[in-house]
Amino acid sequence: MITAAGLRKSFARTPVIDGVSLEVPAGTCLVLLGPNGAGKTTLLRILATLVRPSSGSLTVAGVDALRSPEAVREAIAMVAHGSYVYEDLSALENLRFWATMGGHDASEGRLLAALSQVELEAVAHERARTFSSGMKRRIGLARVALGRARLLLLDEPFTGLDRQGRKWLSEFLLAFKGGGGAVVLATHSFEGALGVADRIAILAGGRLVLDQPAADLSRDDLRRLYDDLTEGSPR
DSSP: EEEEEEEEEEEEEEEEEEEEEEOOTTTOEEEEEEETTTHHHHHHHHHHTSSSOOOEEETTTTTTTTTTHHHHHEEEEOOSOOOOOOTTHEEEEEHHHHHHHHHHHOOOHHHHHHHHHHHHHTTTBGGGGGHHHHHHHOOOOHHHHHTOOSSSESTTTTTTOOHHHHHHHHHHHHHHHHTOOOEEEESSSSSTTTTTTEEEEETTTTTTEEEEGGGGOOOHHHHHHHHTTTSSSOO
């Protein structure tokens, strides 16, 4: 689904991403762990073709994403750390706005079907300002159902969610993988993320310092490795 090789990105001559290579096949999830400032968000934005790397290569669904970013964007959905919903609009109105901007079917039936997939159909006409953090996150995920995304990029998706919200999100991601989708999930928190991971990568100082199958790592081993490999990095 996605293959990156030798990705580098600098801002004002300061390296932020330094030689990152990774592969995420269809039907799998890569959990990208790292402290704040490690470069996780920048890497996600490169994978989403929102930021062009200084060097390296990126292929999404067999297409050169650096040469033809427009050709792969329909296959990519990114849910950023913030909820990015319009508080004074209803869930339905938020989704209609995004559908129109993205050139998707904005008919009410299609929008309600997308909200139903994230269990928000019952509150479709309520203003987003009345929603919990988890419900606002679900509005963002409803955008995935609107399009034809096969690659889902998530930035700190479990932040601010209660236990029920984390459980729902884990089930959503497992179902997305089960349908052949690929997931890259960036976080600095272990809670929730490990239950959906097929591979675990650790990013520190803009470099991948670990990339292993999740099945090979116990929770205790991973915590020890994380502490050792990110020692000295900002937290």
